[in-house]
Amino acid sequence: MTEKQSSMLRADNLFREIAGEIPVRLVDNVSLDIAAGEFVCIMGPSGSGKSSLLYLLGLLDIPNRGQIWLDGIDTSHFNEDQLAEHRLRYLGYVFQFHFLLAEFTVLDNVTLPMRKLGQLNAAAMLERAKSLLDKLGMLAQMHKYPHQLSGGQRQRVAIARALANDPKIILADEPTGNLDSASAVNVREILKNLAHDMGKTVIAVTHDIQFATAADTRIGLVDGRINADWFTRVNSAVIAP
Secondary structure (H helix, E strand, C coil), X not given: CCCCXXXXXXXXXXXXXXXXXXXXXXXXXXXXXXXXXXXXXXXXXXXXXXXXXXXXXXXXXXXXXXXXXXXXXXXXXXXXXXXXXHHHHHEEEEECCCCCXXXXXXXXXXXXXXXXXXXXXXXXXXXXXXXXXHHCCCHHHCCCCHHHCCHHHHHHHHHHXXXXXXXXXXXXXXXXXXXXXXXXXXXXXXXXXXXXXXXXXXEEECCCHHHHCCCCEEEEEECCEECHHHCEECCCCECCC
């Protein structure tokens, strides 16, 4: 199948199953076509395969079959090194549990992805990290450690870290799951603005219906499959199987 150059992220017929005496099917024949600057929310009941799908789209897991294109590039034949490079270059991740490194300051946590990619010198990395923290209202906290921050502050630092290498796609797994309502609204607006103001493609898994109302496209997943009763298509980003 020819890749669609207008797509930022395209997935065709993704299938993921865990082998065993009783195989567990996590993702079942899912196809998506998502544009640059689009804010997408994946919803569904617990155990529906939402996080499993997100991990496939984020190249953190490999499908049993199916293909994924990132910005027109077919990733299906990538080796581990190529997958790791594309994760660093193209993708940023925000998780429910922020996974900030406790022994590092806020500033060091944000510069870490840049150090791994190795494209900027030390001064440029510090300048970019400070700029991101400033935009997210966290510059004054840059020398603090994660345990000294509130939940909402930690998640804003996690978003800054996700943006460190200027990725084209941000993937968020229950980014407001551990936050109070005010912090959840703040994180939702940050993610929406990343899509609408900065042109990032943002894909978030959420149980929060209020969070999902801000999305351009809401995808419902039930038993690993896109379900027409669970999604609203604002543009034509979703291709139901």
